[in-house]
Amino acid sequence: MLIITRQDLAELVPMRVAIALMKQVFIELSAGCVTVPLRVPIEVPEAEGTTLIMPAYVPAVSGLGLKVVSVFPRNREQGLPTIHAAVLAVDPTTGAPSALLDGTYLTALRTGAASGAATDLLARPDSRILLCIGAGAQGPTQAWAVCSVRPIERIYVYDRQPAAAASFAERFHRLAPEIQAEVIAVTDLPAAVREADVICTATTSREPVFDDADLKPGVHINAIGAFTPEMQEIPIATVQRAYVVVDHVEAALAEAGDLLKALHAGAITPEHIRVELGHVAAQQAPGRQSADQVTLFKSVGNAVQDVIVAAHAVRAAQERGRGLEVDLSR
Known part of the structure; x- marks a missing residue:
C-alpha cells in the first residue's frame, strides 16, 4: 500500500488539474x-467537534474509497488545525x-477546486475582487482556486x-507563489462585501456572516462552510434571490443549513434547489444568465471529490515513483 503525503499531493495534483477533476x-x-451514500456524521459534544x-465509488476513474474527516473548531485554542x-x-x-493519503490537504484542495469550478461556470468573467470570509485551513485554497479561473487583483x-x-x-503565497494578487486582511467586513465580485465563505458559523443588503x-x-x-x-434573503447551484441535491436537502433554514422559513421551495454543478458543467442547465444576477454555489462536500483526486494521485504516484510503499501484512 502506498502512503501519499501532503507534499506528494501538492506535486501530483496541481490546482488546475483538481478543478478539471471536479468538473x-x-x-x-x-x-x-x-x-x-450520504455521509455519516458522528458528533463529539464534549469537544464540540464532528467526525464524518x-x-x-466512481467507476469512470476506477475510484473507490472513503474519507474520515474531523472538524473540531476548538482546536484553534490549542494551536491545532481545525480539520x-x-x-x-x-x-x-x-x-x-x-x-492512504493525507486527507487534510486533499480536503482543502478538492474543496477549493470545487469552488474554482463553480466560479469558472458562474462568476462574471471580469471579476477582480475576491473576499474570503474565514481564514482557516480552507481559506487559502479557496482563494487559489478562484484566482486560477478569474483575473483576481485583490483578495x-x-x-x-x-x-x-x-x-x-x-x-x-506559499501555496500559490505564481499568483500576484494583493492580499489584504480587513476588519470592516460590510465594506469588503460591498466591493467583492466573488465571495467565499468557509466558517462554522450558525448565523449569517454578512448582510444581504451589502x-x-x-x-x-x-x-462551503455550513455543512450541517x-x-x-x-x-435567507440572499438564498431567496440568488440562482442557487448545489453539489448534490440530495445531500443539500439533508445537510445544508443555509438552504434548509430558508426552506423552513418558507422563503423558498424545494424547486429552488434543483440545479447541480454537474448539470451546469454538462451544459444541461444554464450558468450565469445576466451581469447583475447573484449566483450561489452551495456545497456540503461529497466523497466523490475525494475519491477522484485520490485515484488521480495514486496513478500519478505509481507512474512517477512517488509515495512510500508499506506492507500492512507484515
Whole structure:
C-alpha cells in the first residue's frame, strides 16, 4: 500500500488539474454514474467537534474509497488545525487497500477546486475582487482556486480570529507563489462585501456572516462552510434571490443549513434547489444568465471529490515513483 503525503499531493495534483477533476466528477455525480451514500456524521459534544465518514465509488476513474474527516473548531485554542482527515483508496478489482493519503490537504484542495469550478461556470468573467470570509485551513485554497479561473487583483480576508487573517497572505503565497494578487486582511467586513465580485465563505458559523443588503449586483458566492442543518453562513434573503447551484441535491436537502433554514422559513421551495454543478458543467442547465444576477454555489462536500483526486494521485504516484510503499501484512 502506498502512503501519499501532503507534499506528494501538492506535486501530483496541481490546482488546475483538481478543478478539471471536479468538473468531471460532478458531471458523473449528476448523471447518476457514481455510488455515494450520504455521509455519516458522528458528533463529539464534549469537544464540540464532528467526525464524518464519507465513502464513494466512481467507476469512470476506477475510484473507490472513503474519507474520515474531523472538524473540531476548538482546536484553534490549542494551536491545532481545525480539520484533520485521511483518505483510504481501495482497489476496485480486488477490494484491497491501495493507498492512504493525507486527507487534510486533499480536503482543502478538492474543496477549493470545487469552488474554482463553480466560479469558472458562474462568476462574471471580469471579476477582480475576491473576499474570503474565514481564514482557516480552507481559506487559502479557496482563494487559489478562484484566482486560477478569474483575473483576481485583490483578495480581502476576514476572520473573527485576527491572527488567522494576518497569516493568510503568507499561507496563500506559499501555496500559490505564481499568483500576484494583493492580499489584504480587513476588519470592516460590510465594506469588503460591498466591493467583492466573488465571495467565499468557509466558517462554522450558525448565523449569517454578512448582510444581504451589502452584496454587489452580479456577485458570485461560494458557500462551503455550513455543512450541517444547524449551521448557516448565507442570509435567507440572499438564498431567496440568488440562482442557487448545489453539489448534490440530495445531500443539500439533508445537510445544508443555509438552504434548509430558508426552506423552513418558507422563503423558498424545494424547486429552488434543483440545479447541480454537474448539470451546469454538462451544459444541461444554464450558468450565469445576466451581469447583475447573484449566483450561489452551495456545497456540503461529497466523497466523490475525494475519491477522484485520490485515484488521480495514486496513478500519478505509481507512474512517477512517488509515495512510500508499506506492507500492512507484515
